[in-house]
Structure formats: C-alpha cells, structure tokens
Amino acid sequence: MILAPAPVADPAAPLARRNPVAKLGAALLFSLPLISTVDPVTPAAALLVELALLPAFGVRMRVLARRLAPLLLAAAGILVSMVLFAADRSGTLLLALGPIQITTGVLTTATALILRIFAVALPGIIVFATTDPTDLADALVQNAKAPARFAIGALAAFRLLPLLGQEWRALALARRARGVDAGRNPVARLRLFASTAFALLVGALRRGVRLSVAMDSRGFDARTPRTHARLQRFTGADTALLAGAAGLAALILTVAVLTGFFQPVIS
Amino acid sequence: MSEVRIRDFGWRHAGRRAWAVRGLDLHIRHGERVLLLGPSGAGKSTLLAALAGLLPEDSGEAEGTIEIDGLEPRKARDRTGIVFQDPQTQLVMARSGDDVAFGLENRGVPAAEIWPRVSDALDRVGFPYPINRPTAALSGGEAQRLALAGVLALRPGLLLLDEPTANLDPPGATLIRDAVARATGADTTLIVVEHRVAEALELVDRVVVLEPGGGVRADGSPDVVFTAYGDRLAAEGVWVPGFSIPPVKATSTPTTDVVRVTSAAVTGRLDPVSLTVRDGEVLAVTGPNGVGKSTLALVLGGLTAPDTGQVRVTGDHRPPHRWRAATLAGRIGSVFQNPEHQFVTGRVADELALGPRRLGRSPAEIRRIVDDLLDRLRLTRLADANPFTLSGGEARRLSVATALATAPRLLVLDEPTFGQDRRTWRELIGLFAGLRDEGHAIVAVTHDEDFVRTLADRTFPLGAPDPQPLPRRSRP
Numbered sequence: 001m002i003l004a005p006a007p008v009a010d011p012a013a014p015l016a017r018r019n020p021v022a023k024l025g026a027a028l029l030f031s032l033p034l035i036s037t038v039d040p041v042t043p044a045a046a047l048l049v050e051l052a053l054l055p056a057f058g059v060r061m062r063v064l065a066r067r068l069a070p071l072l073l074a075a076a077g078i079l080v081s082m083v084l085f086a087a088d089r090s091g092t093l094l095l096a097l098g099p100i101q102i103t104t105g106v107l108t109t110a111t112a113l114i115l116r117i118f119a120v121a122l123p124g125i126i127v128f129a130t131t132d133p134t135d136l137a138d139a140l141v142q143n144a145k146a147p148a149r150f151a152i153g154a155l156a157a158f159r160l161l162p163l164l165g166q167e168w169r170a171l172a173l174a175r176r177a178r179g180v181d182a183g184r185n186p187v188a189r190l191r192l193f194a195s196t197a198f199a200l201l202v203g204a205l206r207r208g209v210r211l212s213v214a215m216d217s218r219g220f221d222a223r224t225p226r227t228h229a230r231l232q233r234f235t236g237a238d239t240a241l242l243a244g245a246a247g248l249a250a251l252i253l254t255v256a257v258l259t260g261f262f263q264p265v266i267s
Numbered sequence: 268m269s270e271v272r273i274r275d276f277g278w279r280h281a282g283r284r285a286w287a288v289r290g291l292d293l294h295i296r297h298g299e300r301v302l303l304l305g306p307s308g309a310g311k312s313t314l315l316a317a318l319a320g321l322l323p324e325d326s327g328e329a330e331g332t333i334e335i336d337g338l339e340p341r342k343a344r345d346r347t348g349i350v351f352q353d354p355q356t357q358l359v360m361a362r363s364g365d366d367v368a369f370g371l372e373n374r375g376v377p378a379a380e381i382w383p384r385v386s387d388a389l390d391r392v393g394f395p396y397p398i399n400r401p402t403a404a405l406s407g408g409e410a411q412r413l414a415l416a417g418v419l420a421l422r423p424g425l426l427l428l429d430e431p432t433a434n435l436d437p438p439g440a441t442l443i444r445d446a447v448a449r450a451t452g453a454d455t456t457l458i459v460v461e462h463r464v465a466e467a468l469e470l471v472d473r474v475v476v477l478e479p480g481g482g483v484r485a486d487g488s489p490d491v492v493f494t495a496y497g498d499r500l501a502a503e504g505v506w507v508p509g510f511s512i513p514p515v516k517a518t519s520t521p522t523t524d525v526v527r528v529t530s531a532a533v534t535g536r537l538d539p540v541s542l543t544v545r546d547g548e549v550l551a552v553t554g555p556n557g558v559g560k561s562t563l564a565l566v567l568g569g570l571t572a573p574d575t576g577q578v579r580v581t582g583d584h585r586p587p588h589r590w591r592a593a594t595l596a597g598r599i600g601s602v603f604q605n606p607e608h609q610f611v612t613g614r615v616a617d618e619l620a621l622g623p624r625r626l627g628r629s630p631a632e633i634r635r636i637v638d639d640l641l642d643r644l645r646l647t648r649l650a651d652a653n654p655f656t657l658s659g660g661e662a663r664r665l666s667v668a669t670a671l672a673t674a675p676r677l678l679v680l681d682e683p684t685f686g687q688d689r690r691t692w693r694e695l696i697g698l699f700a701g702l703r704d705e706g707h708a709i710v711a712v713t714h715d716e717d718f719v720r721t722l723a724d725r726t727f728p729l730g731a732p733d734p735q736p737l738p739r740r741s742r743p
Contacts, residue, residue, distance in 0.1 A: 155360070170608050177568060178622065210351065211357070218417060219370055219374045226372050226375060227371070231378065
C-alpha cells in the first residue's frame with residue numbers, strides 16, 4: 001500500500017496528464033465560486049459539467065461512485081436534519097408527520113445543499129484520483145514554490161500512515177493478552193480506547209523522530225539549494241486548464257444570474 | 268575516504284547524570300574498517316550519532332573534539348553516511364529509485380547526474396528490482412538494502428552502520444552483509460556497531476571495544492582482541508564467536524496435552540496447521556518469513572479466531588478466542604515481538620500487578636508475586652520506572668514477566684530473543700528452561716538458531732515456502 005487513496009485513473013487521459021498543481025488550481029477555481037449561491041440549479045449545472053469532463057480525466061464512473069460513497073452519508077444527514085429542523089416551511093405542504101411538515105421549500109433547500117456538497121467535492125476527488133502523491137509534492141515544490149521541507153516532509157509522513165493501522169491492531173490484541181478488555185461497559189471501553197490511542201501516539205512519535213533523523217542524515221536539512229530528480233513542467237496546456245476552469249465557473253454563474261436562479265449566500 | 272580523529276571525546280544527554288561516552292581517544296585511518304563493540308550502554312550508538320553530526324548542540328553537553336578530515340562532524344556531514352536499524356523509518360519515498368535520489372536532490376546534485384548515480388548505487392548493493400518498485404512492497408532485508416543504496420549514492424568517505432541487521436531475519440541479515448561487502452571498497456572508511464560479532468567479522472579488519480565507564484578497553488585486529496578479551500566480553504553480553512552456550516533440554520518426557528490444534532487456518536495468512544503442545548516442553552515453531560508463524564502464535568494465544576479448523580485447550584470445551592480476556596490471561600500468556608505493545612500502565616510494578624489483580628488475587632498475594640518477579644528478572648531497581656523508558660533488554664524481560672504474573676499453563680512467545688545481547692539472552696533461556704521444568708508448556712516462534720539448538724525439545728517447521736506472493740495492491 002503506497003498511499004490510500006492511490007491514483008486509479010487512466011494516466012494517458014488528456015487532462016489526467018496535466019500538471020498536478022494546475023489540476024488542483026483548476027478544481028479550486030471551478031468549485032469555490034459555486035459556494036456563492038444557495039439555489040439548486042447552479043450546482044446541478046456544475047455537476048453536469050464535471051460529469052461530462054470525466055472521460056477527459058480518464059476516471060471511470062464506477063471508481064468515482066465508490067469514492068463518493070462516504071458523501072452519501074453526509075447527504076442523508078442533511079436531508080434528515082433539514083426535514084426535522086428547517087425554519088423555513090414555505091411552499092406546498094407535501095406530507096405532515098405530526099408536528100413535522102414536509103413542504104416543497106424544505107425539499108428544495110435540502111436538495112440545493114446536497115448538490116452543492118457533491119459539486120464542490122467532485123473536482124477534488126477527480127484531482128486525487130488522477131494524481132500520484134509524489135508528483136503532487138514535486139509540482140508543489142517546483143511550480144507552486146511550496147517549501148520542500150513541508151511538501152516532501154508531508155509525503156514521507158504519509159508513507160507511515162498505513163503502519164498506524166497495523167500498530168493499532170497489534171496494540172488491541174496485546175491488551176487482550178494482558179487480560180484487559182472492556183466487555184459491554186461503555187466507560188471501560190472509552191478508557192481502553194484512550195490507553196490504546198496513547199500507546200499508538202507514543203509509537204508514532206518515536207517513528208516520526210527516527211524518520212526525521214534519517215532524512216536529515218541524508219542532507220534534508222542541508223542549506224544547499226535542492227535539485228529535482230523528477231521534473232514537473234507547467235506548460236501552456238496547464239495555463240489553459242486553469243483558464244478553462246475559471247471560464248466555465250464564470251459561465252455557469254452568469255447563466256444562473258441571467259436566468260434568475262442565482263440566490264446569493266449573503267443577501 | 269575519510270580519516271577520523273577523536274580526542275578525549277565525551278557526551279552527556281541533556282537531563283542525564285551519567286555520560287553516554289567519555290574520555291575517548293581514537294584514530295581511524297583512511298579506508299580502515301572498524302567493528303565497534305562494548306556492552307549495552309557503553310555509548311556505541313551515541314558515538315555513531317556524534318560522528319554523523321546528528322547530535323544537536325542543545326541536546327546535551329560535549330567534551331573534547333571529533334574531527335573528520337580535519338572538520339567537525341556537523342560540517343563534515345556531506346562526507347559521512349549512516350544506516351540505522353529500522354528499515355521502515357529510513358525510507359522516504361514511495362518508489363525505490365526516488366528514495367535513492369532523495370539524498371542526491373538534498374545535496375544539490377545536478378539533475379542530469381542523479382539517475383546514473385541512482386542506478387549505480389542500486390547495482391552496487393545488488394538491488395534486484397526496477398527503480399519504480401514500490402518501497403512498501405519490499406521485505407525488511409530488501410528495504411535495508413535500499414536504505415544502504417540511498418546512503419552510498421552520496422559517496423560518503425565514512426560509512427557508519429548502526430546495527431543494520433538487528434531488525435532482520437537471518438536471510439535478510441545475509442543480504443545486508445553481502446551488500447556492504449560488495450558495495451564498499453578500499454576507498455570507504457567503515458565503522459560498524461553490531462552485537463552479532465561472528466557475522467560482522469568478515470567486513471572488518473580492526474576491533475575497538477569501548478569501556479562502559481569511558482575510554483577504550485581494547486583495540487586491535489579481531490584475533491588479538493578476542494584472544495585477550497573474549498571471555499570477559501562474552502560475559503558482558505557481546506556475542507563473541509567461539510563462545511557457545513551448552514544446551515538445556517527437558518529431563519522428563521511430557522505426558523499431558525495442553526493444546527490441540529486441528530487443521531486451523533486463517534485465510535490469506537496461515538495454511539491449515541495441526542499440532543499438539545504438551546506440558547513440560549519447549550516447542551519451537553520455525554520457518555521462513557510470510558508462512559504465518561506470528562499468525563499461528565496469535566491463534567494459539569486465543570487472540571485470533573481460526574477461519575477453519577479448531578483450537579482446543581484441555582479442560583475447556585470453548586475455543587480460547589471466545590474466552591474473556593481475564594480468563595485468557597490466567598491460562599495462556601502471550602509475549603509479543605515488540606514488548607512496548609504490551610505495556611498498559613505507567614510503572615513497572617503496576618505492570619506486573621495488573622494480571623493478578625484482574626484474576627482477583629488478594630493484595631498480599633499480588634505483592635508477593637510482584638516482588639518475586641522483580642527479583643527473578645533483575646527489575647527490582649526499576650520497580651518505579653515507566654515501562655516505556657526501559658532499554659531493549661529490560662523491556663523484553665518485563666514483557667515476559669507480565670505474562671508470568673498470572674502463572675499461565677501455556678506461554679506463547681513471538682521471537683522472544685530477537686535483538687537481545689548475549690547476557691539477556693542467557694537469562695531468558697535460563698528462565699524459560701526453569702518454567703518448562705516446573706511443567707509449563709512453551710511455544711516459541713523463532714528465527715534464532717541458537718535458541719532452537721539450546722532450548723527447544725521439539726521443532727515444528729511451518730509450511731514449505733509458497734512461491735513468493737505478489738505484493739498486495741492497494742484497493743482504490
């Protein structure tokens with residue numbers, strides 16, 4: 001396991017091949033303006049554009065659906081809380097469950113929120129599905145001038161993450177071997193969890209220190225300017241991707257304003 | 268090629284009363300290959316860290332001087348390279364070639380020179396895979412080879428090895444020794460710290476023994492040093508070649524079955540296994556990495572349920588993995604490979620009292636058990652210490668002691684002697700032999716051939732190795 005979630009897209013797809021920083025920037029440029037409106041039509045239009053672009057990123061629908069699964073949970077949570085707690089109960093009454101009145105207004109707001117979450121998250125998911133973490137770190141350092149100490153350091157730390165899972169399982173088993181279990185008592189469970197988490201933290205800190213000493217021993221803390229073994233190029237095509245993303249976002253918002261669907265967040 | 272001059276050097280870690288190294292004078296010439304020896308606590312690792320320029324000035328107090336080619340170690344960092352014990356925490360990048368390139372990038376080597384030097388370093392250590400091999404798919408020995416390549420690519424004049432094989436199984440350790448032997452020529456000065464002397468001897472032409480109180484006790488060719496000081500070094504815990512330990516086998520024949528395992532298997536980790544463990548015997552489970560030895564230990568210890576087959580402990584019709592934890596700890600004691608995984612309290616004495624308390628023993632009984640164990644395992648002095656601050660040998664003794672506190676009939680040990688110095692090793696062997704002769708059953712998963720030869724009454728070689736399984740792909 002290199003790093004979860006690893007890239008899964010077809011690396012030859014035209015947009016998947018773009019510079020990671022350009023892809024990340026395009027995702028932000030496209031999705032951030034969407035936050036300015038609370039209507040359901042704008043994010044729905046954005047989602048359609050995103051899905052239409054999927055083939056250009058080489059991401060298959062099935063892979064995307066699997067990565068979107070956790071968002072369904074969030075969507076369900078929004079729906080439930082809106083139905084229970086929404087202040088605005090305008091529109092036609094569809095169903096009354098005792099004091100809870102489900103109106104078209106409630107459903108419209110809920111749908112808009114859910115669509116927004118998906119429309120904003122999807123570009124990020126596409127970027128990480130098409131980008132190797134090493135390439136991202138390289139591009140951040142070379143094209144976005146991020147400090148190497150930060151980008152490469154984070155990359156090295158990520159490599160240790162899967163170890164934490166193994167460590168947690170070993171700690172849990174070792175506690176059972178020592179005669180420590182919580183049974184059904186919730187307080188005991190919480191204490192067991194806390195003591196296991198503490199042991200995990202102690203181990204993680206030790207490993208982190210060892211790794212950073214090993215990195216420094218190979219000159220990571222040297223003052224010589226770093227060179228780059230893997231070149232990341234930022235080309236005209238990457239600028240075009242950024243411009244395209246900004247242009248598409250502007251287009252969608254303009255249409256939303258002209259057609260009267262636009263509802264600013266701050267009104 | 269580098270020359271090292273150490274004059275009256277000393278180092279005391281901040282907050283410690285004792286000096287880790289003191290009064291050390293040493294001259295190591297260009298291209299010499301030195302094995303650095305000394306009992307645990309003689310300051311060998313501290314000295315290597317100082318030579319590598321990795322002791323920050325504010326982390327302790329220094330005395331005397333160290334010069335590498337006339338420079339102080341922190342300024343000579345681009346001439347030194349160091350390989351540590353643990354391969355997991357030395358690899359930085361996700362792909363093997365990128366990892367070797369990491370150091371070259373840091374040192375500002377021009378991009379055009381990097382890849383030729385990467386493949387050269389990988390060739391020199393005999394790395395068998397293409398450069399895009401994921402580092403996560405490497406075995407311990409292969410990962411350590413890669414770490415060595417990452418250091419050699421920087422062409423250090425002084426190569427420091429801090430117990431580079433201590434975390435590896437015997438085949439992995441052989442890989443590393445071969446790689447060091449073929450990759451370092453007469454132009455590299457080499458300083459090795461290694462407990463297992465016999466295996467390091469072929470790499471060196473000079474042995475330096477540090478005195479725990481400070482200074483150098485012996486210095487010379489291996490033959491001269493071991494003839495004069497071999498027995499004393501062996502007594503202090505160094506694995507001196509030629510000092511073997513007499514076997515201690517069971518004197519009576521075991522009669523009663525303690526555990527019977529019938530075709531137990533864990534999907535993907537352990538193929539079906541059947542075996543019986545009897546009281547008063549030591550059973551060694553051996554076999555290459557990846558055949559499921561540790562999984563078998565977990566199954567025997569009632570910590571993992573077998574997917575098929577069964578585990579039956581004499582006197583209980585339920586399988587041990589269904590028992591409550593307290594019941595389990597009273598009947599089967601498991602000792603894990605990493606002792607620190609097992610510590611759950613903040614004091615050594617509390618650690619020992621935990622098991623008996625869970626079993627409902629009286630306070631007086633608990634005190635008697637704790638005092639007895641502290642005494643038998645030479646831990647009395649450390650009764651109030653935090654278990655996480657113990658040295659490797661002390662932590663190992665404590666983890667064994669915690670399993671003994673509830674007097675379980677069956678002990679399951681996973682690599683109990685791994686990385687121990689000779690002194691702790693002998694103590695553990697003596698302890699296990701005593702427990703066996705009292706009638707306990709002991710199962711030990713081990714790579715340690717000396718352990719098998721000295722103590723095991725029966726050996727269970729686990730499975731012929733399957734063809735090397737492909738590294739598991741991460742799921743999307």
